[in-house]
Amino acid sequence: MAADEIAEREKQPHFARLLQIEWLADQPNGAKARVAVRDDLLQPFGTLDGGVMSSVIEDLCSRTTALAVHGEGNAAMGQSINVNFLRPITEGHAEVTARARHRGRTAWVWDAEVRDSADRLCAIGQMTIAVRPFPS
Amino acid sequence: MAADEIAEREKQPHFARLLQIEWLADQPNGAKARVAVRDDLLQPFGTLDGGVMSSVIEDLCSRTTALAVHGEGNAAMGQSINVNFLRPITEGHAEVTARARHRGRTAWVWDAEVRDSADRLCAIGQMTIAVRPFPS
């Protein structure tokens, strides 16, 4: 049901679709998503914009939390994010893997890592997703 | 010179252009940028995607640092970002103001705030931009 409503909403224009994020896994123990590098996602000096990496982390953690809590009448909203950028990405794709380290009643806390096509670690992040009763 | 080269590069497709970020001020003491809310920038439940706010903070701090250090042969690269989301934005625009709190030889440290069209505080952030000799 939750998945159905979310799938329905994801047919509409939204940011993850503008980025062309590909959802690869929905498990809280190993959620995964990927974005292909293209000119539209670079910063002016030719590397993948750090904002893209932060956005994929944010959208992956938010979406996976939403899939888990939406059925109980709860909404998932990003509360905070922290990302350390380690290595630039210039081609291929960026793949984000995230793991829910804490699934509390009011917040889920995730860690995440971003790897390039050669499986090199390019960024690490932590993200808190607030869980709140859905506004009725 | 730096501004010229950066302006030239900004004519090419890149992420800030995909987001349609409008640059309003380039001063390190009060850099400012704005993005208009549109369907493409929402998350599936209708509020501005947190990734957009993080991205505008990142691009504003990176660009303003680059404008200041590029002339000395240095590149500006995002090193870390931290954002706390306080209040959802559903319409109008998001305006980011950032201030360089530290301008070191190897890193600039910024704080930033995001406000909506009604001037309400919607997010606060901190961003570190690494400053490195431009690869020759």
Added chain:
Amino acid sequence: MAADEIAEREKQPHFARLLQIEWLADQPNGAKARVAVRDDLLQPFGTLDGGVMSSVIEDLCSRTTALAVHGEGNAAMGQSINVNFLRPITEGHAEVTARARHRGRTAWVWDAEVRDSADRLCAIGQMTIAVRPFPS
């Protein structure tokens, strides 16, 4: 009442007392605390340990939130902290000023800055304090 109970508890041994934190202002718009540099608070190479700066930020934000919400039957618990260290402190004191940027029903979000005796900016931070009904 809240202030009374907190004052009573603060007579017992606790971490802020081990650090010898001096509370200078309790206002959410400009909370302030100070710690004097002494050998016990240095890291082995002679500068104030970054952990001390993080701890004073944490304790100041937690305590000021607690003073505000305790009377309504709520507890204040640190949820997350982010600190950027800008400049080492080797003598005199470290003074922390913090400002509540958001006072939500379930969380307060603060920003903070640390200055040395010469009023130079030495660190900036952001701190989220969770507000929860006091366990009965």
Added chain:
Amino acid sequence: MAADEIAEREKQPHFARLLQIEWLADQPNGAKARVAVRDDLLQPFGTLDGGVMSSVIEDLCSRTTALAVHGEGNAAMGQSINVNFLRPITEGHAEVTARARHRGRTAWVWDAEVRDSADRLCAIGQMTIAVRPFPS
């Protein structure tokens, strides 16, 4: 040599000694330290002060980086820290495990986790340690 000088300095009063941190492992792939809960480390409401957790993370990452880079004439200085607190600790000990995820020429980036005596996850963190030529 580096280890010798650091060991010598650690005989003097310093913050990790005030906290009574016990160093358990010095490997960048799995550094480990522990602190026993005692009254002096609690916040006024009886749980381990979050500042203690941040401090052990900071000191463990700084010290392990220093042990690795000191021999090459480099100093290790905390540049930024981010911690999410997940679960209070009231007794026993807090054990911190940290892993260097990136060992750059100018910065090491760590992730860390804090567990209680029952091996429950109580906090996660990310820490950047700047690596700089030792002032001569």
